Amino acid sequence: MDTVSGNAGMSTRPVPAEEALARATAILDAQPDAALAQAQAILEKMPGLPPAELLVAQALRRMGQPRAARDQLAALSLRHPRVPAILWELAQAARDAGNVDQALAALDRLTRQQPGVSGGWFLMASLLRRAGRTDDAWRADLSGVHAAARDRDLLDAAMAMHDDRLDAAEAMLDARLARLPDDPSTIRLLGEVHWRRGDMVRALALVERAVDVAPGFDLARDFLIRLLLQNNRLADALVHADILATSPLKNPGYDLIRASVLVRLGDQDGACAIYRHLLAQKPEQPQVWQNLGHALKTLGQQADAVHAYRQAVSHQPAMGEAWWSLANLKTVRLDAADVAAMRGALATLDSDPAERQEDIFHLHFSLGKALEDAHDHAAAFRHYDRGNRIRRTMIRHDAAEFSAEVAATRTCFTSAFIARQGAGGCPAPDPIFIVGLPRSGSTLVEQILSSHSHVEGTMELPDMMMIASRLASRVDDGEFPDFATMIASLTPADRTRLGEEYVDRTRVHRHADTPHFIDKMPNNWQHVGLIRLILPNARIIDARRHPMACCFSGWKQHFARGQAFSYDLDDIARYYRDYAALMAAFDAAAPGHVHRVIYEQMVADTPGEVARLLDYLRLPFEDGCLAFWTNNRAVRTASSEQVRQPIFTDGVDYWKHFAPWLGPLEQALGPLITEYPPKSALS
Incomplete structure (x- = not known):
């Protein structure tokens, strides 16, 4: 675990004992048998010293004796019920000894005391999943992600990444993984660093690992689906989209990403069903109306596609892509009222042209098509030219x-x-x-x-x-x-x-x-x-x-x-x-x-x-x-x-x-x- 309050609440002893405990703790992972011997030597001089008793249990677990460690920790936790380090070790020892219920009880006490420490939640999720409590496990993973979002180390790494200081971000995350090799939040963030570098193979491997460690990590699974789509691994993307759609955190965005996978797979009917379900719940969603229009157009249901696109612009009149989608039907002619509406939409965007360039160039292309259909070729060319000039500034082509x-x-x-x-x-x-x-x-x-x-x-x-x-x-x-x-x-x-x-x-x-x-x-x-x-x-x-x-x-x-x-x-x-x-x-x-x-x-x-x-x-x-x-x-x-x-x-x-x-x-x-x-x- 990353930051539990180690030995908080335990009594202290003279400095030599603290130094001996520090030396034993330093060799705990590499030489647990030697750490055990030193802890026992301290207890011979100071029987009942809680930090030394904790160290004995830690060493026993690392030496492959989880039951002995569990028994000692269970007794120790009764005497010191509010020491997070004891509860954390008890949970791991009980897990290793095969006593899932005891481990979950310790983790329940731990997460109540320290809900901001993600490791406790992630371990709880893995044990709940082992016990067949899938929904509870999913929620525990989500709680772990929520806790990690406030972790200072991860926040610093994320800021470095967003500032394009990728080497610094990677160094921070590698250091954290050295301490916490299975921390899913660290693994996912490191995957994003590699994705931003263009190393798709490494990015995919890391994000897949994050989801394996914490199957309820919805944001990691969402990111994984997008990476799989970028790599055209559509069947794998659909598997993960199906899982994400069952999340207890009901997020319409998860339905939308599943629909996008279905579209890529050619299942337009399946995508339409999702869009219609979302619109039945909340009809004032222009983006969903537009997506529905795209799918209906692909299926050849032109009248329904036109209706969907018009619903999109009715909810968001300056939605340039929806206007272009109407114009792009080729067999549909936009009339004078449509031209007036698009010109009005352009006028509303003049106050914020930098932020709305996509809407603006789409509207110019749409006006070009409408005026071309009206045989005003000079005006049509001017709008096509304007739309192309804006779009050209937004892309790289050498x-x-x-x-x-x-x-x-x-x-x-x-x-x-x-x-x-x-x-x-x-x-x-x-x-x-x-x-x-x-x-x-x-x-x-x-x-x-x-x-x-x-x-x-x-x-x-x-x-x-x-x-x-x-x-x-x-x-x-x-x-x-x-x-x-x-x-x-x-x-x-x-x-x-x-x-x-x-x-x-x-x-x-x-x-x-x-x-x-x-x-x-x-x-x-x-x-x-x-x-x-x-x-x-x-x-x-x-x-x-x-x-x-x-x-x-x-x-x-x-x-x-x-x-x-x-x-x-x-x-x-x-x-x-x-x-x-x-x-x-x-x-x-x-x-x-x-x-x-x-x-x-x-x-x-x-x-x-x-x-x-x-x-x-x-x-x-x-x-x-x-x-x-x-x-x-x-x-x-x-x-x-x-x-x-x-x-x-x-x-x-x-x-x-x-x-x-x-x-x-x-x-x-x-x-x-x-x-x-x-x-x-x-x-």
Whole structure:
């Protein structure tokens, strides 16, 4: 225990006895037998000296004689019932002797006397759990966490961490763990220090340990779920979310985090049930209404989604994301009253622009969409431009650094390099990757293919990007001098293991018994070479759209996450150039390995393009692929409503309405415009 009042209340003796006790106490943990001998020698001279009797019991417990220690401590506690050190030792000795009830009785007395000492509560929780009293154990853990929140050592470490003095915080916490190796509050806080450093492996291990030590530590479990989500360990996250939802501390936030896990797993119905339950109890929750709208939109229940979003803005009129969610339905048009309401909301935010930037840029994107629908293209462009400029200041994207990474990948995966690697990789033919830029028609391709009886549509899966990032970190950490050397070091067995890892990690998203599934993460174009090495039988589809249409559409679309290049016309043009160059290089290195779908050709000749696509995938033609809009599967992307309608041609050249303001984009794209579609797509 950390800070019990040692021998408070015991009688004192002359200084030599105190010195002898101090010497014996100093060797107690390392040499309990020697400490016992010294304590007994003191008692021979001073029979009944309480500190010496306590020391005898402490030594006996450490020597593996818990029953003898318990008996001595029980007698000592009767004579000195208000000495915390005696009660603490009695609890541990009774526990070690197998007498849980006696241990709990001692801890009950101890925590009543010193409720601010967390160790007593945590030990009580572990014993209550052993006795099958789960709810009481949970509450004891919560009491321990509450007590730890006032601990000076932990407060100092937390302040150092929040001040970004991570080394100092770690040193404080390591010192505390040396004294208290199983203190869950210290372990959890140390996990957060490592998370802030970017060491996710160490952070996860520590926070998992904190939850193992104190299963009722709700805040640690909440943090663990968030870490698991960041690492895409969705099944594990759901296990912990299910546990957290049963906490005796009824916190709606725990229901919300469980709903977020269900959303990530594709269980939109389960998430909707949670949101509706929370709203039935307390309807004036704009964030919950918005979350419900997101889930309903994914399920294709547009009218209900609109209602949910409008409920959100009725409770919080300046809630920019809810307004954008309405505008982002694409098939919904915001009217003049909505425009007036959004302009009014912007006016209310002018007094505190720094704190409300997210609401402000969302409102600008929403006004851009509303005014575009009203054919006021000049005003729409001004709002899109303002929203993008604000958003660009809030994210980090180094276009030159990214171009250099793409160039390194492009020069690595040559035909000679691929040939030298030889056989290897996981032979599974299951994955179908759809890559490209956002707003390129990839959701349309996904919807067409997921309407085939042999193919399951999942979502934009992060797993390949996570594998690639882990490999790239080996270069960043200095293990390899460059990207090509690192990739070349992968043995056939390594590549097989990585491919199997991808298939295993994505299995949680597969709910249908189909031979193929789709991974529609567009950014995977950066990793087509890696996919070729670790999943040689996977199919890759490049969804390509006219560069002006694609870049402009991406620029006026606010993405929830992951597309940091899209908030500046020059950045997005450079990104498109990098993408086109890498895909052209890979076409030359592995001819025919990637199938390209040109959006404009798919719109003009859907049956012919679908037939070509299915032929590439070696799948029989099915009429359902041409009636893709009847597929009621969940769709999470910005095009979710558009792919629930038959193909229309209105959007092909829509960017031309904004041509007067897109000169810089056209100039930045250069010859990619005149050379579109690429020659390889026409062969």
